[in-house]
Amino acid sequence: MEVTVIGSSISWTDRPASCYALGKDILIDCGEGTSKYLEKNGIDFLKVKHIFITHIHSDHCVSLLQFLCQHIQYNPAEKYKTLTIYGPKNFKKFLTDMASLFKVLFENDDIEKYINIVEIDDFSKTIEIDGYTVTMHELKHGRLVDIGYVFNDGKTKFGFSGDCTYTPNLDNFVNECDVMFLECCGESTTENHLGYDWYSKFQNENLDKTFFAIHCINKVFFNAEELKINVVDTGDRIVIENNKITKNGKNIIKNI
Numbered sequence: 001m002e003v004t005v006i007g008s009s010i011s012w013t014d015r016p017a018s019c020y021a022l023g024k025d026i027l028i029d030c031g032e033g034t035s036k037y038l039e040k041n042g043i044d045f046l047k048v049k050h051i052f053i054t055h056i057h058s059d060h061c062v063s064l065l066q067f068l069c070q071h072i073q074y075n076p077a078e079k080y081k082t083l084t085i086y087g088p089k090n091f092k093k094f095l096t097d098m099a100s101l102f103k104v105l106f107e108n109d110d111i112e113k114y115i116n117i118v119e120i121d122d123f124s125k126t127i128e129i130d131g132y133t134v135t136m137h138e139l140k141h142g143r144l145v146d147i148g149y150v151f152n153d154g155k156t157k158f159g160f161s162g163d164c165t166y167t168p169n170l171d172n173f174v175n176e177c178d179v180m181f182l183e184c185c186g187e188s189t190t191e192n193h194l195g196y197d198w199y200s201k202f203q204n205e206n207l208d209k210t211f212f213a214i215h216c217i218n219k220v221f222f223n224a225e226e227l228k229i230n231v232v233d234t235g236d237r238i239v240i241e242n243n244k245i246t247k248n249g250k251n252i253i254k255n256i
């Protein structure tokens with residue numbers, strides 16, 4: 001399993017916003033600037049087949065508009081419907097409204113003529129794609145639902161939390177993962193975001209698991225060593241092979 005970090009930040013830093021590539025054809029989130037940073041990190045947007053959106057905030061999904069336009073412009077018609085986008089309830093309306101901004105491209109047609117849209121509202125179901133079983137966890141991000149996704153290739157379970165506060169469902173998410181990108185936004189947890197208090201508690205109580213801190217404010221990101229957390233940024237590659245995890249080809253972090 002290989003994950004390339006396209007972006008891991010929040011909106012208001014100069015580090016790229018949320019997007020992670022699992023292999024070459026699966027993305028988790030599509031924050032601002034994703035198209036630009038995909039190319040820089042060796043991911044061809046035309047080969048992306050699945051995009052999983054954690055929640056509808058700009059730093060996680062605003063580049064979908066650019067993605068949709070590129071998909072229609074550069075794909076021959078016979079290749080339409082090769083892209084599936086997954087998101088929370090009411091996601092179809094959100095994407096349709098977004099696409100309507102570019103009526104010329106979409107010819108006022110139903111957007112589902114071009115792409116597949118899957119709304120996640122039954123968290124007891126799983127999704128099977130390209131050698132992965134995907135489970136979803138209903139997490140809470142202020143007033144919004146945030147979807148924590150876990151990808152299982154039969155050997156390792158790799159999770160992406162998105163933005164979330166602490167709820168008992170987050171325990172289930174952490175328990176399921178072997179390796180995870182978990183939010184560590186600021187110093188303390190709020191009703192919108194997980195902070196260092198809960199992040200470090202999870203990390204200290206689950207020494208058999210590997211944690212990567214994401215969605216960090218600069219104060220957390222640039223003090224990662226002192227805080228004893230693994231942060232990731234654009235261009236980082238996490239590879240899980242032969243029960244070992246490496247970051248950027250050399251640093252073996254932990255056996256799993």
Ligand SMILES: [Zn+2]
Pocket residue numbers: 010011057059060163215
């Ligand atoms: Zn965010």
Ligand SMILES: [Zn+2]
Pocket residue numbers: 055057141163
């Ligand atoms: Zn958010």
